[in-house]
Amino acid sequence: MYIDSHCHINFPELLKNIDSIIKNMEIKKVSNALVVGIDNKSSNLIINLVKKYKNLWASIGTHPNSHINDDLTYNELCDLSINEKVIAIGETGLDFYNCNSKEIYKIQKNRFCNHIRASINSNLPLIIHTRNAANDTIDILNQEKAFNGVIHCFTETMDFAKKVLDMNFFISLSGIITFKNAQNLRDIIKYIPLDKLLIETDSPFLSPEPYRGKINEPSNVTIVAKKVAEIKNIPIDVVAKNTTNNFFSLFKKISYNQ
Numbered sequence: 001m002y003i004d005s006h007c008h009i010n011f012p013e014l015l016k017n018i019d020s021i022i023k024n025m026e027i028k029k030v031s032n033a034l035v036v037g038i039d040n041k042s043s044n045l046i047i048n049l050v051k052k053y054k055n056l057w058a059s060i061g062t063h064p065n066s067h068i069n070d071d072l073t074y075n076e077l078c079d080l081s082i083n084e085k086v087i088a089i090g091e092t093g094l095d096f097y098n099c100n101s102k103e104i105y106k107i108q109k110n111r112f113c114n115h116i117r118a119s120i121n122s123n124l125p126l127i128i129h130t131r132n133a134a135n136d137t138i139d140i141l142n143q144e145k146a147f148n149g150v151i152h153c154f155t156e157t158m159d160f161a162k163k164v165l166d167m168n169f170f171i172s173l174s175g176i177i178t179f180k181n182a183q184n185l186r187d188i189i190k191y192i193p194l195d196k197l198l199i200e201t202d203s204p205f206l207s208p209e210p211y212r213g214k215i216n217e218p219s220n221v222t223i224v225a226k227k228v229a230e231i232k233n234i235p236i237d238v239v240a241k242n243t244t245n246n247f248f249s250l251f252k253k254i255s256y257n258q
Contacts, residue, residue, distance in 0.1 A: 001029055001030075001031045001240060001241075001244050002028070002029055002030045002031065002199070002221050002222055002225055002240050002243070002244065003030065003031060003032045003033070003034075003198075003199070003221070003243065003244050003247045004025075004030055004032070004033040004034065004199070004200055004201050004203075004218035004221040005034050005150065005152075005172050005198040005199060005200045005243075005247055006034055006036050006091075006127065006152045006153070006172060006174075006198075006200035006201070006202055007033050007034065007035055007036065007200065007201050007202065007203045007217075007218050008035065008036060008038070008042075008202070008203060008204060008205075009021055009033065009035055009049075009056075009203060009204075009217070009218065010035055010042055010045050010046050010049055011204050013204050013215055014203060014204050014215070014217060015049075018049075021217050021218065021219070022053060022055075024217060024218075024219040025055070025218050025219050027219065028219040028221075028222050029222070030218050030219055030221055030222065031055060031244070032055045032056070032057065032247070032254075033055065033056055033057070033218045034056075034057045034058075034059055034087065034088065034127075034251070035049065035050055035056055035057065035058055035059070036059045036061070036088075036090065036091050036127055036152075037058070037059060037060045037061050037062075037072075037090075037091070038061070038062065038063035038066055038091065039062050039063065039066040039067075039070035039071070039072070040062070040070050040071065040072050040076070041070065043058070043060035043061065043062075043072060043080065044080075046058045046059075046060070047060070047080065047083055047085060047086065050085045051085060056085075057085055057086075057087045057088075057251070057254065058083070058085050058086045058087065058088075059086070059087065059088035059089065059090055059091065059127050060072065060077060060080045060081065060086055060088075060089060060090075061077070061089055061090040061091050061092045061115055061127065062092060062111055062115070063091055063092070063095075063129060064092065064093050064094050064095040064108045064111065064112070064129060065095050068107055071111060073114070074114040074117055074118055077089060077114070077115065077118035077122075078118050078121050078122060081118065081121075081122035081124055082122075084253075086124070086253075087124060087125075087251045087253040087254055088124050088125050088126070088127050088149075088251060089115050089118050089119040089122065089124050089125070089126050089127065090115060090126050090127030090128060090129070090149070090152075091127040091128065091129045091152060092111065092112055092115035092116075092126060092127065092128065092129065093112055093128040093129035093130045093133070093137060094108050094109065094112060094129075094130055094131070094133035094136055094137050094140070095108070095129060095130070095131040095132070095133065096108075096131065096132040096133045096136070097131045097132045099132075109136070109140060112140055113140060113143075113144055116140070116141070116144040116146045117144065119146065119147070119149065120144075120145070120146070120147060124253065125148045125149040125150065125250050125251060126146060126148070126149030126150070127149065127150060127152050128141075128149055128150065128151050128152060128169075129152060129153070130151065130156065131155075134156055134157065134160045138160070138163050138164070141164075141167060141169075142167075146167070147168075148168055148169060148170075148250065149169055149170070149250075150169060150170040150171065150172050150198055150250060151164055151169060151170070151171050151172065152172045152174075152200060152202070153172065153173075153174045153176065153200065153202050153206070154171045154172060154173055154174075154185075155176060155185060157188070158188045158191065161188060161191075161192055165192070165193070165196055169196075170196050170197070170198050170246060170250055171192055171196055171197055171198070172197070172198040172199065172200045173189065173197065173198070173199055173200070173224055173228060174199075174200050174201065174202045174206050174208075174224060175201060175202070175206040175207055175208030175209075175212075175216065175220065175223065175224055176206055177189065177208075177224065177227050177228070177231070178208040178209040178212075178223065178224070178227050179209065179212065180209075186231050189228065189231050189232070190231060190232060194232065194234075194238070194239070194242045195242060195245075195246060196246070197228065197239075197242065197243055197246060198243055198246055198247060198250070199221050199224045199225050199228065199239075199243050200221065200224070201216050201217065201218055201220050201221050201224070202216070203215070203216035203217045203218060203220070204216050204217070207220060208220055208223040208224060208227070209223075211223075225239045225240055225243065226239075228243075
């Protein structure tokens with residue numbers, strides 16, 4: 001049994017084929033998927049979507065690159081978090097790639113802080129996006145006393161990994177780990193404890209090899225699991241079992257027998 005801990009199957013290119021996507025998950029033994037919001041509109045759409053499927057769950061939040069007019073306020077996050085299908089806050093965080101505006105820095109940091117506070121208020125873990133902002137991400141998590149969550153689509157350094165692991169955060173791996181130019185990332189993965197790993201697709205993005213460049217979907221999380229097993233030189237069943245256990249350990253709002 002596998003779990004896709006981060007996907008965007010609410011995006012049009014996947015939503016139009018939702019029934020076949022759910023069927024493919026069943027065929028590949030992907031038991032659950034967490035559908036992640038990136039702004040106000042998508043978060044509300046996702047809540048309505050996951051209500052229709054017992055094995056889909058929602059995370060609500062505003063991506064750091066989303067437009068300011070698409071933001072979810074602290075109060076809106078807290079109100080939506082009450083829904084029984086909402087199990088996380090995010091994705092949220094910092095993305096300073098190609099960012100040279102002090103105003104954008106300020107908006108992203110304030111938004112990130114609001115999400116952390118909503119996470120604490122709702123007792124739900126954070127889904128964190130960080131790009132070219134490792135030090136600021138750590139500083140804000142410490143400053144706001146974030147209690148737990150996951151660094152999604154991990155591509156950072158070993159030093160960053162050690163810091164978030166010391167904070168009791170999980171690390172999620174995507175199809176990037178299969179890319180030919182990701183050897184440094186694969187070397188880091190060898191040292192990340194198995195009991196702190198999750199796997200994801202980030203679909204419709206980041207299709208793993210040999211499907212790179214094509215539309216991704218949750219069933220491909222099995223390819224990520226296979227690569228983790230190869231990197232760590234362990235059976236894929238061990239990866240499946242541990243990442244599934246980790247998912248339920250982090251997202252405690254779901255009972256294990258779902």
